[in-house]
Amino acid sequence: MVSLNWTHTADEDLNSIFNFIAKNSTYYAHRxxxxxxxxxxxxxxxxxxxxxxxxxxxxxxxxxxxxxYRIIYEIINEERIDILFIHHGARDLGKRLRKL
Known part of the structure; x- marks a missing residue:
């Protein structure tokens, strides 16, 4: 089985998503x-x-x-996948991709 490596950026994205949704509902944020x-x-x-x-x-x-949300990831090898960032589907993905 492949291991998932959540990058710092992906973790920050999850925290931001949670905090934004939790302003209205922690239940839906967790969901x-x-x-x-x-x-x-x-x-x-x-x-x-x-x-x-x-x-x-x-x-x-x-x-x-x-x-x-779009989970953006890279397959590093047969044993590891890096989750690079989580991106809202309504936003322009190109801006984040150009930073790579």
């Missing part, structure tokens, strides 16, 4: 974060489940959609 974790955990058994969204010479990024 949304759980949905993201469940979707990401499916990558442990099926790493190529998501589609390719960005390719550079040295790496390619994939995405998995969980509700309104």
């Amino acid at each position: 949304e974060i759980n949905k993201i974790y469940v979707a990401a955990s499916s990558l442990q058994l099926q790493p190529v489940l998501g589609k390719v969204v960005f390719t550079k010479e040295s790496f390619s990024l994939r995405e998995l959609v969980a509700g309104n």
